[in-house]
Amino acid sequence: MESKEHVIDLPKRVYIGNDVILNVREYLTSLNLSDPFLIVTGPIVRKSAASKLLESIGDFKHEVIEVQSADIEEVNRVGEFAKQFKANTIIGIGGGSVIDVAKYVAFRIDKEFISIPTAPSHDGITSPFASIKGLGKPISVKAKGPLSIIADIQVLSSAPRRLINAGVGDTLGKFIAVRDWKLSSKITGEYYGDYTASLALLSAKHALSCTKLLNKDIRAGVRVLVEALISSGVAMGMAGSTRPASGSEHLFAHAIEMLYPGKGLHGELVAIGTILMAYVHGINWRKIKRAMKRVGLPTKAKEIGIPDEGVIKALTIAHSIRPERYTILGDRGLSWSSAEKIAKETGVIS
Incomplete structure (x- = not known):
């Protein structure tokens, strides 16, 4: 204990x-x-x-x-x-x-x-x-x-609808963050809170349901989204860190923000990172991608002005953004060829 x-x-x-x-x-x-x-x-x-x-x-x-x-x-x-x-x-x-x-x-x-x-x-x-x-x-x-x-x-x-969609994208990222956190606890012995992780994961599930609701009833959809965002923030407060809400999908987003400042909203970049890292984790990235398309989030890098080589570069340096935070990217990160394969397989790049 x-x-x-x-x-x-x-x-x-x-x-x-x-x-x-x-x-x-x-x-x-x-x-x-x-x-x-x-x-x-x-x-x-x-x-x-x-x-x-x-x-x-x-x-x-x-x-x-x-x-x-x-x-x-x-x-x-x-x-x-x-x-x-x-x-x-x-x-x-x-x-x-x-x-x-x-x-x-x-x-x-x-x-x-x-x-x-x-x-x-x-x-x-x-x-x-x-x-x-x-x-x-x-x-x-x-x-x-x-x-x-x-x-x-x-x-x-x-x-603006784009900002609402970005909130959905940021919250979908918890699917990845929680898995990265658990992986780190097994490999590095880092503290991991089951209840806190469950709360963050619940936020991501609510964001997924939002993608079906927002186009029908904007107020009802936004209420569900806001409650999901609040519970995600609470999870961070309980953990004492951003761990339950920020994993390899955020590292990818931060890498893009460093390489291409001002390109894409934070939540949009996290959403694209979620597709990529869901593929690496072996979870249903296609379901996440369909949900993103349904709500109007970009699923291709070129939709927000990021060139294909920029995505690959970001994937290869993402692990170095926070070297103290272990994720599915490991200590060495991805090779250029692996990053290119992941980005092409998921359709993030052509």
């Missing part, structure tokens, strides 16, 4: 439903949070969802700051503003970049963080980790887990 201390950091309360953003003042009061509140958002969101939040928050002392990207310069700027304003709580309302900056600032200045996502594009809405550029690595870093998540389905289902 492992004796090392294991700390589980989970949200205290999740509010989910239509128009819940109109009740934010009530929620903040019930959570015993006091002003001043710093609201971190983006320029587009500020004109839409954030304006509803500002109406709801009423006369609570607050300030609004806009961020353009999730990089260390923005983190430093927002963090300095938060200190000068003497903010007690950081509220992030927006997409992935906004949420990442808000939670990382909250972590650095040790304040509570409230997550109000406006697009269900990845599981960062719940997880205590953030993707921040400029830290010298393409992987997630420790951040502040949300004290509460306020998920307004009406707002989330109004997000």
Whole structure:
């Protein structure tokens, strides 16, 4: 039995439903949070969802700051503003970049963080980790887990369909991440949590069901997706790492992001990585690919502007992105010929 201390950091309360953003003042009061509140958002969101939040928050002392990207310069700027304003709580309302900056600032200045996502594009809405550029690595870093998540389905289902699909893609990746985690536990002795892994796997199964629901009833599909994203984030909080939600499929995505910055959304790259790594793991990659096509996710690299040789290159270097994290790719990774075979067999390249 492992004796090392294991700390589980989970949200205290999740509010989910239509128009819940109109009740934010009530929620903040019930959570015993006091002003001043710093609201971190983006320029587009500020004109839409954030304006509803500002109406709801009423006369609570607050300030609004806009961020353009999730990089260390923005983190430093927002963090300095938060200190000068003497903010007690950081509220992030927006997409992935906004949420990442808000939670990382909250972590650095040790304040509570409230997550109000406006697009269900990845599981960062719940997880205590953030993707921040400029830290010298393409992987997630420790951040502040949300004290509460306020998920307004009406707002989330109004997000661009491509962002919704990306959330499906990111969540499908858990099929691979859990298998990589279990494999590592057998080979390296790494900690593996059965319950936590089951929760992440359940998220992936719900994402699979979303692909049948989204085209029929967008709100119902988005609700299922958001709950899957939340449970995936909770799994990371329980594990104390991104292990249950990020495996070789994410390593492939990170490799592409390094080779071709700005090409494809994160969830789209993870989805393509899921097809490839499902093939390597020997699981039903065709079923995953069919589900992706059904929802409108790209299944070929050229659909998002990645050349065939780029996919092969990414597959050969993916294992080196996080050498401390063992996956199906092993310590040496794939040879060029093996990578080419996998990419062609799955139809990711021609």
